[in-house]
Amino acid sequence: MAGKPTRTARMPTSPGSACPISPVVDIVFSRWTTPILWTLNEHGRQRFVELERRIATITPKVLTQRLRQLERDGLIVRTYHPEVPPRVEYEISDLGRSLAPLFAHLADWVTTNLDTVEQARHDYDVRAAR
Amino acid sequence: MAGKPTRTARMPTSPGSACPISPVVDIVFSRWTTPILWTLNEHGRQRFVELERRIATITPKVLTQRLRQLERDGLIVRTYHPEVPPRVEYEISDLGRSLAPLFAHLADWVTTNLDTVEQARHDYDVRAAR
DNA sequence: CAGTATCCGGCCGGATACTG
DNA sequence: CAGTATCCGGCCGGATACTG
Numbered sequence: 127m128a129g130k131p132t133r134t135a136r137m138p139t140s141p142g143s144a145c146p147i148s149p150v151v152d153i154v155f156s157r158w159t160t161p162i163l164w165t166l167n168e169h170g171r172q173r174f175v176e177l178e179r180r181i182a183t184i185t186p187k188v189l190t191q192r193l194r195q196l197e198r199d200g201l202i203v204r205t206y207h208p209e210v211p212p213r214v215e216y217e218i219s220d221l222g223r224s225l226a227p228l229f230a231h232l233a234d235w236v237t238t239n240l241d242t243v244e245q246a247r248h249d250y251d252v253r254a255a256r
Numbered sequence: 257m258a259g260k261p262t263r264t265a266r267m268p269t270s271p272g273s274a275c276p277i278s279p280v281v282d283i284v285f286s287r288w289t290t291p292i293l294w295t296l297n298e299h300g301r302q303r304f305v306e307l308e309r310r311i312a313t314i315t316p317k318v319l320t321q322r323l324r325q326l327e328r329d330g331l332i333v334r335t336y337h338p339e340v341p342p343r344v345e346y347e348i349s350d351l352g353r354s355l356a357p358l359f360a361h362l363a364d365w366v367t368t369n370l371d372t373v374e375q376a377r378h379d380y381d382v383r384a385a386r
Numbered sequence: 387c388a389g390t391a392t393c394c395g396g397c398c399g400g401a402t403a404c405t406g
Numbered sequence: 407c408a409g410t411a412t413c414c415g416g417c418c419g420g421a422t423a424c425t426g
Contacts (some may be wrong), residue, residue: 145290145291145294146294146363146367147290147362147366148290149366150366155281158399160277164276165275173407174409175407185399185400185401186409186410187399187400187401187409187411188398189409191398191399198376198377198380198381200372200375200376201373209407210406210407212406212409213407213408214408221369221372221373221376224369225365228361228365231358232277233277235355236276236277236279236280238354239351239354240279242330242351243331243351246328246329246330250327250330251328287419303387304388304389308388315419315420316388316390317389317390317391317420317421318418318419318420320388320389320390321418339387340387342388342389342426343388344388344389
């Protein structure tokens with residue numbers, strides 16, 4: 127046994143204990159996962175380039191990474207057609223689709239409350255400046 | 257005017273264009289915000305140390321940072337009582353409370369689907385290993 | 387008590403170039 | 407077309423120590 131378990135490294139120290147929704151946050155809500163899932167849900171089965179175009183500011187590397195993670199988590203399905211040139215299609219899975227009502231709910235919250243958040247930020251900043 | 261605007265720096269390049277829920281993701285779903293909001297919603301108005309204890313694995317620095325952000329976004333309210341020793345209380349705001357049904361919805365999704373996700377990961381890893 | 391100060395490592399994501 | 411390879415910077419978050 128080599129050395130005591132130094133606590134230095136980034137152990138996940140998941141906040142899960144205090145919060146039952148932490149798992150879904152890890153799975154679904156990273157920087158690019160929601161745009162990807164949203165696009166697949168809206169426009170159906172799509173090829174890599176189509177996603178790249180629709181999401182626009184994403185780079186191919188990152189798109190690949192996120193797609194792989196989503197596939198691993200079972201939220202999307204990847205289909206490879208061995209042709210020349212190669213053709214790959216992505217579509218949302220049933221599990222992924224089960225997030226749709228949730229996403230709609232979130233979109234509602236945004237329409238209703240985003241202004242309030244921005245106003246709050248503004249007020250806070252004004253108060254902080256004085 | 258010094259130099260052309262080099263595109264090197266991390267411009268946010270927000271994915272928002274493609275996805276109407278990106279804003280709420282930025283506001284609510286970072287590593288520690290959901291545990292904090294959840295705790296405040298469950299146990300009501302609390303002092304700094306109480307939050308620290310309930311969330312357990314969070315450090316004071318990070319707790320302060322997240323609380324400030326949530327206060328700025330108008331999701332929580334901070335009350336400072338100038339006593340000795342000082343007393344500060346945090347409570348969820350009306351805006352913060354408006355997230356409660358959403359959180360319940362998310363918690364439901366977790367109970368229903370977390371097993372499926374873990375199974376999918378397992379299957380993916382097995383397939384990848386071969 | 388309720389924080390702040392300092393240091394620091396890792397990881398995520400971006401830029402750019404290249405490939406079966 | 408659908409990616410991979412390489413390099414790299416910033417930021418988030420953690421560890422530790424200190425303060426009005």
